[in-house]
Amino acid sequence: MNCPPYRIASRLPLLVAAALLSACAGTSPGGRPQMAAPEPVSALYSSLDLNLTLAGLAPVATPCEGIQCQVDKGFERQVQRLGTRLAETAYATYPELKDRIPQFTFIVAEKIEAGSSSDASGSIVIYRGVRKARIDEETLAYLVAREMGHVVARHHDEKSAATIISSLIAQLVLAPANLARGVAFIASSTAGAFGKGLVASSSIPEQRKEADIIALDLLARQGWSETDIVDSLLDYSNRLGRDSWSKEVERTALRISNYRSADAVALADPISR
DSSP states (O other): OOOOHHHHHHHHHHHHHHHHHHTTEEEOTTSOEEEOOOHHHHHHHHHHHHHHHHHTSOBOSSOOOTHHHHHHHHHHHHHHHHHHHHHHHHHHHOTTHHHHOSOOEEEEEOBSSOOEEEOTTOEEEEEGGGGGSOOOHHHHHHHHHHHHHHHHTTHHHHHHHHHHHHHHHHHHHHGGGTOOHHHHHHHHHHHHHHHHHHHHHHHHHHHHHHHHHHHHHHHHHTTOOHHHHHHHHHHHHHHHOSSHHHHHHHHHHHHHHTOOHHHHHHHTSOOOO
16 A cells, blocks of 8 residues: 655654664663664754753852862862873773764863763763862762763763654654644653653663763772772761752762672673664
């Protein structure tokens, strides 16, 4: 049976997306089947996602003054120094990584909130709020290395793929209905957000573990043991008090302490592209 031209045309975006994404199917460091968006597409999507995330966070209330500016600059240099060392280790550990991520960049964002984020292009962002309590070098290095772990394991590419597929499916379903353009756009955007949420809810534990193990391997190659990292995280958590960030740091330390050495050895092997 012949398919009407308009039906073929309406399905063309989905077919093109499927062809592109199938070429990027692979396996995550943890052995999960992984659908990753093509690198140029993922770079665009994840960069936008990172910018939107940062835009939604409250900025530091007032600019630094006097000696505080020197302290802030020292922290920025520390992040840059640690990041540079870890990047060199990552390129030595994963020789093909240089082709995908020619250079990591390390940034301190002027945000009150404590935390970190990254994108598919290798931008690693540490929020100024992590310094609400004294932070040891081991903990700061772990925060940087964990974001690098997400980049190495292509977690941002995975999230971008889910967003693209969900958006295109929405367009495929809505286009024949001749819905108003504005309604279709809203529905498509909602589907894209759903796609990100879906991959997040289904893969977060695995992605978190993969990023942790990659981070611990990079840190071990710099001379920091798992015990060093766990002890530093727990000390940092105690200095913070009992806010949400402190509890997250404590959970991270306990999670790391439960990893088995066999998992670390398995995940430290160079990943497939």
